[in-house]
Amino acid sequence: MSDPAQEHQYPKQVLLILTHELLERFTFYGIQMTLVPYLSEALFLKSIKHSIDWAKTFMHAFRGMTNGFLVLGAIVADSWIGKFKTIFIFCAVYVIGTIIISISATEPLRSSPALGFSLLSLVLIAAAMGSIKPSITTIGGDQFTLPQQKKHLSTYFLYFYLAMNLGGGLSFVTLPPLVQSDCYGTEVCYSVSFGFCAISVTLATIAFILGKKIYVMVKPLRHVHIQLVMCIAKGIKEKITSRTKVNHWLDHSKEKFGGVFVKDVKITLGVMIFFLPLIIYWTLYDLKSIDWPYQASLMNRHIRADLTLSSAYTQSADSVLLLIFIPIFLLVIYPLCDKYNLITTPLQRMGWGLVFDALAFFMASIVSLIIASDMPVLPQAGECHLRIYNPLECTLQINAPPYIENLELGTLEYKFIKAENVKGRYFVEYNITGCKEMFTIIPGEKLFLAEKKSYGYFTTTNGLMRFEDDTRKHLHGYARIRTLVGNRLDKDKILSVIYLEKNDLLMNISTYDISQYNVKDGFYTLKSSDEVTHFKNGGVYVVLVIFVETQIWKIKVHEVTPSNRVHIFWQLPQFIFFAIAEILLCPTSYEFIYTQTPTSMKTTTMAIWFLVTSIGAGVAGLINAIPFIGNQLVRNFFSCGLMLPFLGVFVYLARRYKYVENR
Incomplete structure (x- = not known):
């Protein structure tokens, strides 16, 4: 019999874990957001040719190191010192790394050693981030008693995902103004931004440590990973060489490793097999981060007279929608599903997540199809x-x-x-x-x-x-204008274009200047002319001018390439579908992995799941390199179609899967 009091009691210590996750994600996204401009502009990389490319290379190396430490940190936690000590030790490394980069970025101390110290700090931060991530995800689940608190565990991973996105969202809102603040006589202040990250991860560490006496801690099982690899290797070897018939190829390993351990290995591999079709989700996730901002740059982002959205808004739109929809799922959708017994199992929810992901890219394809009519x-x-x-x-x-x-x-x-x-x-x-x-x-x-x-x-x-x-549209959505004057007169005659709203002089164009200029969406006029022209986002314009003596007599504006006429709000459905897909799949995947894998392998399995995101990004890179799907319209339809066979494989595996209870 389950204890009713225990069933309804939510473990209070998970609030400390959620606080840690929020503050750590604030630090992670803050560093990631500031790193490229810091390396390319503030350090001696600015004296190296192609400094931005070098900075991006360091950024990719930083992400690669973070992923490399995922499995290492999981092995340390599962087979050596346990989750708590792993998180505590690497949190200390995290704090040291952020303090070093904060000091290195301080203007009075910035010198040639600053690059070396900054790179050292990035190694420390990458090691800490990667090692902590799988352990902090699973230690929260350890605080729940199963099966009594099964429903609480399910909601916990949603709260965990909410904390992740809230931390990232706060960093996007608070840190850019700090970077642009004036310090030590410079226009940018990277040290303040990194300093806030250092404070944030320090507070995260303190919040986590406060729960030491009340955490439920699972003891690590020594050498479990070595045994796992040897068990699989023996099963494969005997499958090839032995003539003994067994029900499962891993049963060949029972004699050496025992039936209980072999059963745990079977269950772990049964969970990991789902990672293969789910690679496609992370592939489309990465493609979306590239394609959808570009799609936004080809759309009408004019909201009102004084407000035009940047195409970079797509980077925050997903986080905002997640912060809106996760509480709705927690308070409304999932309770209704439980009441009517609809999509209640983790695999059902993850499958529907793939469906909504495909729908998101289908909507993106329709929008791209409409945009195509405006393309030159x-x-x-x-x-x-x-x-x-x-x-x-x-x-x-x-x-x-x-x-x-x-x-x-x-x-x-x-x-x-x-x-x-x-x-x-x-x-x-x-x-x-x-x-x-x-x-x-x-x-x-x-x-x-x-x-x-x-x-x-x-x-x-x-x-x-x-x-x-x-005649191509500007990559960032600016209007492009070219001015052609027929009766040029003398070379000292100047044509002035004035921004009408503020009456500010935008630029002086010589009557001999036929260059193409980029201007923001707005209303413009030619000096000494009363005609007002609206140069719109994405449009390519040629302005024909006739002078009489020194005054403009006639002008005519030709729109050579249509402006971006599809409004940015038409992107909203695809973002909503994508946010729903993410909520259905990502937090639920944590729950599925945690509840189905053996205690000794939870952290490692979670680390491998996080590695799948990198594999998906690699597949996205290969897709980007294929010439015949380089067109955005083709790629959106291709992405939608690519999901369907993987969805079929996932459904096939899910229908055959037998849940393991009370893990």
Whole structure:
């Protein structure tokens, strides 16, 4: 009989573990967020060519070291000193590492040894992060008595995941302003940001230690990992060489390792087999972190007159939705599911998580399909794109056979020509009639065409001018503008563009300057002109101008590439589906691993599960390298389709799985 009082009592000591997780995640995400700019800008890496690339390399190495210590920390915890001592020792290492990097980042102390100390601190922090993660995840589960507190254990992992995301969210909100604060006469202050991380992990360590006397501690089983490997190796060897028939290939190891241990190994491998189809979840997770911010940069992020969202908002949108939905699942959805006996087992919830993940990428595919209509059409093999502009007060006709025949251009007009059957590079003779008093044909001048290139030509009082035409949308969603003046007058005439809302001078453009400029979404005007133009996110514009003496007489704005017309709010459904998938799968995976694996192997199995995330990221890197799915639209559909066979494998395994009770 279970004790009713114990069944309803929630272990108070888990609050200390949750507090530790929140503060440690604050530190982890804070360091991760600050590391690349610190290494590339603040240290001597700034004197090295391609310093940002070097900083990113160090960042990847830092993550790799963190993953490398996952299994090492788990082995130390499960077979040597136990979870509590592992967490305590590596928390101390964590604190030392953050203090070292905080001091190294202080401006008066920054010198050539600072790079060495910073890299040393990163090794310490990576070792600590990786070693702590599997132990802190499982030690919380040790505080619950099963089966009496089975429901409490299920909710605990949701609280644990909530603490993780709350800590990360707080770091994204609080640390960037600290980095931008002024200290020691500099515009950035990395030492303050790292200092807050050091304080946070110190408080996390203190919070964890406070529960020492009340924690339930599981004793480690010496050499369990060596026995695990030897048991599997013997089973495989005997499977190949022995003629003795057994029910399971691991039964060959019973004589040497005992039936109980062999049964535990079977159960552990039975849990780990689910990691294989779940690799795809982490693959799509990594693809989402790359593709969805880029998708956001191709969308209309204008919220109101004075607010335009950065495409980087996608980095925080997932965390915000998790913080909203986890309490809803805790208080509403899961109680209703339990009441009506719907998706109550961990594998059912994880399976539905994969379904919602596929739905998220399907929604992303639909959004990408709509966005595709706003994307510029670039010249393909055998093509050359030409755009001819006429910023003169006259009508002209152009002939350049076989590509241009009897093309008429009025004042401030432009025409697009797709020249086909272009191989290599061509010079084509042309003839222009009309505009005799304004336009001068330069003898022997020819049109230039090249395969898979775009060129712009515009008429001026000095002849026909050419520029390489870039109609692609800006990577970060800016509007791109180019100003073409036909009657250029003298080189000292300046064209001024003024931001209308603030009446601030944005830039002075010479009448001879045909460069392409990036501007934020907003309303602009040309000086001495009353016409107001809205340059929108993602649009590519050409402004044709005619002067009369020193004043602008006429202007016309052509939108060469459509602006981002699909609003950013259309990304919300895919983020909601993805957040639901994450809630159904990630915390539930912790519960599944903890409740199903033997006591002596819980931490190690959890560490291997965390390693699966790195494998998924590696698969995502391979997918990114495949040329035929480099297009965002294709990749979103590909990602959605890729999930389906793995979902089928997961369902097949789940239907055959037999739960182990009271682990």
